[in-house]
Amino acid sequence: MxxxxxxxxxxxxxxxxxxxxxxxxxxxxxxxxxxxxxxxxxxxxxxxxxxxxxxxxxxxxxxxxxxxxxxxxxxxxxxxxxxxxxxxxxxxxTARLDRLSGLFFAPLLPKSEGAAALERTVSQLNHACDALQDQLSSNKRDIIAESIIQFYIDLLDAEIRAIEKVYKIFK
Incomplete structure (x- = not known):
């Protein structure tokens, strides 16, 4: 709700x-x-x-x-x-609707608060991406696992790019 x-x-x-x-x-x-x-x-x-x-x-x-x-x-x-x-x-x-909604309305936040929140979010997403990259390296023999992990990496990368675009509003 x-x-x-x-x-x-x-x-x-x-x-x-x-x-x-x-x-x-x-x-x-x-x-x-x-x-x-x-x-x-x-x-x-x-x-x-x-x-x-x-x-x-x-x-x-x-x-x-x-x-x-x-x-x-x-x-x-x-x-x-x-x-x-x-x-x-x-x-x-990953790919949470609530985070997407937050990104949609982030420009309504006060400038310093919004910028800090987006920076934290990008940091969290980068950390998650790194963890998935590590997982991907260890699952080279399982094509299904590799495909799913790569999907999430690509999804996280897309989220990061979207957040970086919105972040420009706060500069």
Whole structure:
């Protein structure tokens, strides 16, 4: 559930004020490929975050239809979002959706905190890559193990490259 809360808080933080805007953004970016969040989940999470005090909702008259709820991030919501992002970036498992979500929203972190979190993440990934390289060296006779280990090495390398691109935002 933290993963879904981070996504909704992050999308509100980047300017998506209404549930339908969040829904449209998720559809347009095909975010459901890596984020486990659907239409009904969006509205449930919005309500939960509002009840928790992370979002403030206010009814706004619709141009052609009924009033709709406009959401804004509260100070508590900003702190919660930062915590979710930092926790997601700490994930030590390869190709984790939470780490990808954290990377997606990392630019919302304060500059020094975001840069430090990304540096730690790259360090962890490099360490994991080194460990896999060592494993690969010792499994030369097993083609299946070698293929799987190489897949994870390639995946870690891709994650590192993506993080390095986002890191440039903090320079």
């Amino acid at each position: 933290h993963h879904q809360k981070m996504i909704v808080l992050g999308l509100v933080a980047i300017g998506k004020k209404y549930g339908f805007e969040i829904e449209e953004f998720i559809a347009q970016t095909d975010m459901t490929r890596w984020a486990e969040i659907g239409t009904s989940t969006i509205y449930k999470v919005l309500k939960d975050l509002e009840q928790d005090g992370a979002l403030r909702g206010k009814k706004v008259a619709g141009e052609k239809g009924p009033a709709r709820t406009e959401y804004a991030l509260t100070a508590h919501g900003r702190r919660q979002l930062n915590t979710f992002i930092l926790d997601a970036l700490k994930s030590d498992r």
